[in-house]
Amino acid sequence: MHVLRRLDHELFRRAAAWHAPALDAALPRLSHAANHSVLWMALAVPIALSGRRGRRAAVRGLTSIALASSVTNLGIKQVFRRTRPSLDGVPLIRHVRRVPVTTSFPSGHAASAAAFTTGVSLELPELAIPVGTLAAAVAYSRVHVGVHYPGDVLVGAALGAGLALATAAFRRPGRR
Numbered sequence: 001m002h003v004l005r006r007l008d009h010e011l012f013r014r015a016a017a018w019h020a021p022a023l024d025a026a027l028p029r030l031s032h033a034a035n036h037s038v039l040w041m042a043l044a045v046p047i048a049l050s051g052r053r054g055r056r057a058a059v060r061g062l063t064s065i066a067l068a069s070s071v072t073n074l075g076i077k078q079v080f081r082r083t084r085p086s087l088d089g090v091p092l093i094r095h096v097r098r099v100p101v102t103t104s105f106p107s108g109h110a111a112s113a114a115a116f117t118t119g120v121s122l123e124l125p126e127l128a129i130p131v132g133t134l135a136a137a138v139a140y141s142r143v144h145v146g147v148h149y150p151g152d153v154l155v156g157a158a159l160g161a162g163l164a165l166a167t168a169a170f171r172r173p174g175r176r
Helices: 002-017 021-033 035-048 053-082 108-122 125-144 150-170
Strands: none
Touching: 002 053, 002 125, 002 150, 021 035, 021 053, 035 053, 035 125, 035 150, 053 108, 053 125, 053 150, 108 125
8 A cells, every 4th residue: 555655646746747838727727617517517518408318418427426426525535534735846827726625535526527428428429538538637637736646536537437337227228
């Protein structure tokens, strides 16, 4: 476990030291847009308006977020209580407006992003790449802005995707 913690801290340190002006400007805004799943709710609207399959995809994506968010924020974070990384070494331009007061492990943003992507993709596989790319950017943004370790994000994403896959058990009989 000690080796994993050291690796997590080292990967965070490297991410903090990485200078990428375009990402430094864009990722804090993207991270903020995903607060409280606002980004995913906004994306669900055009998906839902695209037709019957789109409505099912939007509902499954949002249901997956509700499940992942509850399990992550009301369950797992309460058990592990990992402190957030220090912002020392993270350039000021990247800092989020308000550092979250919740614990760090696992990342709720990554869990919600992966849950929405997986839920939508179960119904509309053609959206897996575009929505998944956005979800990956949101997940990485949490490391880039200095509020999560990479391990927090990886576990959050795996948790969100897994919980979304569990919603497949709730398909109506006779559906694929």
